[in-house]
Amino acid sequence: MNTQTLAARSVQATDNFFATIGNTKPYFKAAFEGFAGSGKTYTTAQIAIGLYKRIGSKKPIVIFDTEKAAKFLKAIFAKEGIEVLVRESRSLADLKETMTRMRQGASDLLIIDSISHVWEDFLKSYAEKVRRTRLEFQDWGVIKPTWKSEFSDPFVRDPYHIIMTGRAGYEYENEINKDTGKREIYKSGVKMKVEGETAYEPDLLVLMERMQEMDGGSIKKVVRQAVVIKDRSTVIDGKSFENPTYKDFAPAIDVMLEAPEKLETAAEKDAGALFRTEEEKFEWKQQKKRWLEEIENYLVSVWPGQAADQKKLKIDAINYAFKTMSWTVVESLRPEELEAGFAKVQEFVRQHTANEAAEISQEPKVEKPIKKAAGKAKK
Numbered sequence: 047m048n049t050q051t052l053a054a055r056s057v058q059a060t061d062n063f064f065a066t067i068g069n070t071k072p073y074f075k076a077a078f079e080g081f082a083g084s085g086k087t088y089t090t091a092q093i094a095i096g097l098y099k100r101i102g103s104k105k106p107i108v109i110f111d112t113e114k115a116a117k118f119l120k121a122i123f124a125k126e127g128i129e130v131l132v133r134e135s136r137s138l139a140d141l142k143e144t145m146t147r148m149r150q151g152a153s154d155l156l157i158i159d160s161i162s163h164v165w166e167d168f169l170k171s172y173a174e175k176v177r178r179t180r181l182e183f184q185d186w187g188v189i190k191p192t193w194k195s196e197f198s199d200p201f202v203r204d205p206y207h208i209i210m211t212g213r214a215g216y217e218y219e220n221e222i223n224k225d226t227g228k229r230e231i232y233k234s235g236v237k238m239k240v241e242g243e244t245a246y247e248p249d250l251l252v253l254m255e256r257m258q259e260m261d262g263g264s265i266k267k268v269v270r271q272a273v274v275i276k277d278r279s280t281v282i283d284g285k286s287f288e289n290p291t292y293k294d295f296a297p298a299i300d301v302m303l304e305a306p307e308k309l310e311t312a313a314e315k316d317a318g319a320l321f322r323t324e325e326e327k328f329e330w331k332q333q334k335k336r337w338l339e340e341i342e343n344y345l346v347s348v349w350p351g352q353a354a355d356q357k358k359l360k361i362d363a364i365n366y367a368f369k370t371m372s373w374t375v376v377e378s379l380r381p382e383e384l385e386a387g388f389a390k391v392q393e394f395v396r397q398h399t400a401n402e403a404a405e406i407s408q409e410p411k412v413e414k415p416i417k418k419a420a421g422k423a424k425k
Contacts, residue, residue: 096292
């Protein structure tokens with residue numbers, strides 16, 4: 047092991063800013079999107095049952111039910127002897143309260159069915175609050191950060207398992223038709239009907255589809271297919287399963303839950319400290335002005351003259367403290383840098399004064415010859 051590696055580990059051991067890589071979020075966070083009849087809710091219930099057994103939970107499962115459809119899952123959970131608690135609502139305020147209670151230990155597993163209704167109700171509630179029939183551009187500057195702080199951030203950080211469903215919708219784009227020269231709109235893909243960044247948050251994102259096998263004019267067979275769009279564990283990424291069960295997703299879940307580690311690093315810093323209000327900007331400028339004056343006045347008090355040797359000493363002191371001989375550079379520094387530099391300027395002066403005193407004490411003393419009084423001349 048080289049010296050640099052040892053030094054790096056020594057720093058880490060003292061300040062704990064970094065941590066060794068490990069599973070500091072051993073919770074299953076997943077989203078299942080799909081159109082009507084694709085099997086989102088049923089598949090979610092199957093996975094929840096398997097996960098419940100996998101972690102050995104003794105608490106009830108909580109369902110945040112926006113569709114009043116949890117009643118159709120009652121028999122499935124009852125068969126497995128699992129108690130289920132339900133909150134029927136579409137309000138983000140109620141979902142926030144639900145997640146708060148989850149953090150307090152109400153359950154180990156939360157099912158949200160579906161998040162699309164919560165998003166739609168959130169937009170409607172905001173529009174009613176600001177008395178608008180149509181949202182304007184500036185409204186999104188309030189809506190999106192609020193959604194992130196009240197739902198997306200807790201979804202990622204909260205210490206329990208979450209499986210949510212979302213209704214699918216088509217994405218549309220437009221382009222110029224080369225043959226007609228006209229702009230045409232076409233379907234470019236499928237996405238979950240929710241705030242645009244939400245799909246980035248789950249560790250597992252699955253598209254559910256209803257597939258039909260036709261025989262003449264009648265349906266011969268119907269299957270529900272799960273296509274794994276995103277799997278951060280990479281174990282089942284890109285795979286598809288017909289009529290999926292917990293067993294199909296278990297390999298990815300095992301990776302997400304294995305070898306949990308407690309995060310032992312320094313507390314996360316508030317990025318808000320990087321911004322300054324107008325009052326803080328004024329105070330910052332005042333502090334900067336103060337330290338510049340302290341440095342200038344101190345140097346003048348020590349070396350008040352304009353002789354070349356005193357001017358040089360002032361420049362030497364500045365160079366010692368700030369590693370520059372340019373006063374313009376010094377003026378560009380932050381208040382905390384100026385404060386630290388002022389201490390270095392004082393240190394330079396103390397050292398210089400001590401050196402001068404030592405030189406004086408070492409100078410050999412020259413004894414002046416004693417002049418004898420001249421005698422009076424004899425007459």
